[in-house]
Amino acid sequence: MLEDHAKLMSFFEQADEVVGRKRLQKMVYILKKSGFNFSERYSFHFYGPYSEELSTRIEELCNLGFLVEEREKEKGYYQYRYTLTDHGTSFLTDSNVETPDMSGLIDRMNDQSSKFLELVSTMLFFDNFSKEEVEEKVFTVKSKQNYSQQDLDDAWAFIDELKQH
Amino acid sequence: MSYRDEQLSEEKVFKDPVHRYIHVRDRVIWDLIGTPEFQRLRRIKQLGTTYLTFHGAEHSRFSHSLGVYEIVRRIVENFREQPNWNENDRLLCLCAALLHDLGHGPFSHSFEKVFDLDHEDYTREIILGDTKVNEVLSNVDPHFPQEVADIIHKTHPNKLVVSLISSQIDADRMDYLQRDAYFTGVSYGHFDMERILRVMRPMDDQAVIKESGMHAVEDYIMSRYQMYWQVYFHPVTRSAEVILSKILHRAKELYHSDYKFKLAPTHFVSFFEKRVSLDDYLKLDENVVFYYFHIWQEEEDDILSDLCRRFVDRDLYKYIEFNPGSEYRELMDLKDCFIEAGIDPSYYLEVDSSSDLPYDFYRQGEDEERLPILLQVPNGELKELSRQSEIVEAISGKKRTDHKLYYAEDLIEKLPEDSQIKRRINEIIKG
Numbered sequence: 001m002l003e004d005h006a007k008l009m010s011f012f013e014q015a016d017e018v019v020g021r022k023r024l025q026k027m028v029y030i031l032k033k034s035g036f037n038f039s040e041r042y043s044f045h046f047y048g049p050y051s052e053e054l055s056t057r058i059e060e061l062c063n064l065g066f067l068v069e070e071r072e073k074e075k076g077y078y079q080y081r082y083t084l085t086d087h088g089t090s091f092l093t094d095s096n097v098e099t100p101d102m103s104g105l106i107d108r109m110n111d112q113s114s115k116f117l118e119l120v121s122t123m124l125f126f127d128n129f130s131k132e133e134v135e136e137k138v139f140t141v142k143s144k145q146n147y148s149q150q151d152l153d154d155a156w157a158f159i160d161e162l163k164q165h
Numbered sequence: 166m167s168y169r170d171e172q173l174s175e176e177k178v179f180k181d182p183v184h185r186y187i188h189v190r191d192r193v194i195w196d197l198i199g200t201p202e203f204q205r206l207r208r209i210k211q212l213g214t215t216y217l218t219f220h221g222a223e224h225s226r227f228s229h230s231l232g233v234y235e236i237v238r239r240i241v242e243n244f245r246e247q248p249n250w251n252e253n254d255r256l257l258c259l260c261a262a263l264l265h266d267l268g269h270g271p272f273s274h275s276f277e278k279v280f281d282l283d284h285e286d287y288t289r290e291i292i293l294g295d296t297k298v299n300e301v302l303s304n305v306d307p308h309f310p311q312e313v314a315d316i317i318h319k320t321h322p323n324k325l326v327v328s329l330i331s332s333q334i335d336a337d338r339m340d341y342l343q344r345d346a347y348f349t350g351v352s353y354g355h356f357d358m359e360r361i362l363r364v365m366r367p368m369d370d371q372a373v374i375k376e377s378g379m380h381a382v383e384d385y386i387m388s389r390y391q392m393y394w395q396v397y398f399h400p401v402t403r404s405a406e407v408i409l410s411k412i413l414h415r416a417k418e419l420y421h422s423d424y425k426f427k428l429a430p431t432h433f434v435s436f437f438e439k440r441v442s443l444d445d446y447l448k449l450d451e452n453v454v455f456y457y458f459h460i461w462q463e464e465e466d467d468i469l470s471d472l473c474r475r476f477v478d479r480d481l482y483k484y485i486e487f488n489p490g491s492e493y494r495e496l497m498d499l500k501d502c503f504i505e506a507g508i509d510p511s512y513y514l515e516v517d518s519s520s521d522l523p524y525d526f527y528r529q530g531e532d533e534e535r536l537p538i539l540l541q542v543p544n545g546e547l548k549e550l551s552r553q554s555e556i557v558e559a560i561s562g563k564k565r566t567d568h569k570l571y572y573a574e575d576l577i578e579k580l581p582e583d584s585q586i587k588r589r590i591n592e593i594i595k596g
């Protein structure tokens with residue numbers, strides 16, 4: 001019961017905090033593609049893989065008082081900061097839901113820009129294509145982001161690193 | 166004449182209770198409808214277990230798919246003389262509309278969740294794999310199946326065509342709202358679609374609505390809001406979904422514990438073992454699932470047979486309002502009480518949450534993923550809907566959530582009348 005909520009809360013507990021809705025969406029997607037068992041379904045949207053279910057569940061967690069969302073202005077741009085509340089931590093402790101250690105991967109993702117995570121998650125979304133097809137796809141569907149070949153090479157290296165985890 | 170342009174010698178029509186007639190002139194569309202993969206959609210109900218609440222809701226994904234095709238056919242007919250429209254995209258739009266739900270399996274939501282599947286992946290596999298649908302599409306052009314799959318998957322560079330099938334005002338929603346309202350018999354869900362189609366205009370990245378059609382769009386947004394809370398999230402339907410998921414979980418658990426089924430679950434084995442081939446997937450429709458549920462009523466495992474009987478006889482779980490934020494400790498107590506009373510809480514107790522966002526808008530400076538509905542004002546400028554409509558503004562960006570606790574009341578009732586555990590369970594549930 002409430003296992004899906006608990007899994008997300010464990011993610012926030014391990015991340016300490018997550019800044020940005022886009023970053024949050026892409027981090028959970030990348031974790032999911034790396035074999036962590038999140039149940040939220042994704043489809044392709046403006047900024048790559050996006051889950052309506054995840055966005056809904058995050059709002060539920062905020063309304064239940066387990067998670068806090070703070071809106072802040074950064075360089076003329078609004079962004080959202082998410083942290084687990086004490087109430088959320090107590091729920092996690094009491095619920096005894098077993099959650100795997102994701103902290104290593106979360107830390108690595110928190111070191112990256114959300115634009116880079118968008119690129120990595122987009123490439124993972126097309127993982128049934130060959131390398132050349134993936135790159136072609138990225139340049140077609142993400143033309144407005146102006147990714148360079150170097151960005152793509154860095155993303156491939158990051159994906160290889162994910163596979164080691 | 167190429168296969169792409171080939172027309173039937175005589176127009177075919179399907180009688181339809183929502184759109185009156187569905188018109189087919191293109192040979193490609195006619196051939197797609199005749200494929201086994203498309204015909205399979207007759208055996209998948211559009212609204213899953215909703216028929217247990219609204220008895221009329223027996224309509225199939227087949228009729229919905231034809232409906233979406235018909236709406237898109239009318240839209241592109243209207244777009245013909247409009248700027249920003251490329252008539253070469255017509256067949257691509259029609260095929261994507263017709264095939265957009267091709268990968269849905271039986272009782273989609275519960276089934277996908279239990280077996281960790283995604284119908285969108287199967288839509289793609291059916292279109293690109295070794296199927297009759299692929300054969301028809303490939304006859305148009307070897308790249309055509311990929312193009313159709315990309316439109317449905319929303320990864321096609323032509324955003325206008327994608328938006329006709331998938332956006333906050335698309336042919337898919339326009340059909341299902343009206344069709345589901347018709348078959349459930351509810352009075353909400355209706356709006357003036359003809360008006361919306363007449364004022365829809367193609368732009369670079371999406372279809373927009375002439376401002377004069379704003380009230381019809383308001384009606385559409387409100388009908389969507391009503392349908393979600395009155396039909397799609399109806400607590401009785403959710404109770405049936407809970408039992409359905411429990412059946413699938415129980416069968417899976419028994420399979421992995423080497424339980425000897427009286428009727429081997431042949432059609433489910435690849436799902437239990439997470440190695441589902443396209444062929445396995447296509448074979449498992451709702452008729453097959455129902456057959457197993459009937460037979461499993463005779464199984465020796467008490468939980469599986471009881472859950473199947475409940476589903477078949479519509480003996481559903483009772484429910485109460487529940488707030489997991491403030492009452493989760495009570496839930497844990499309840500779980501312990503169930504165990505003490507010999508009732509397995511993993512199968513007879515569940516919290517279910519439903520949330521909906523009726524309409525979302527673009528907030529400047531934020532990374533929003535949903536395309537807003539744009540109105541074209543007389544000077545040609547585009548304005549976001551919620552800035553022009555007070556009605557839409559009132560519900561924009563607001564999610565509503567409902568949490569319920571479902572439980573097998575009859576099993577609690579069967580506990581000895583004067584037992585402490587029964588009193589404790591009733592205290593927690595009834596407050």
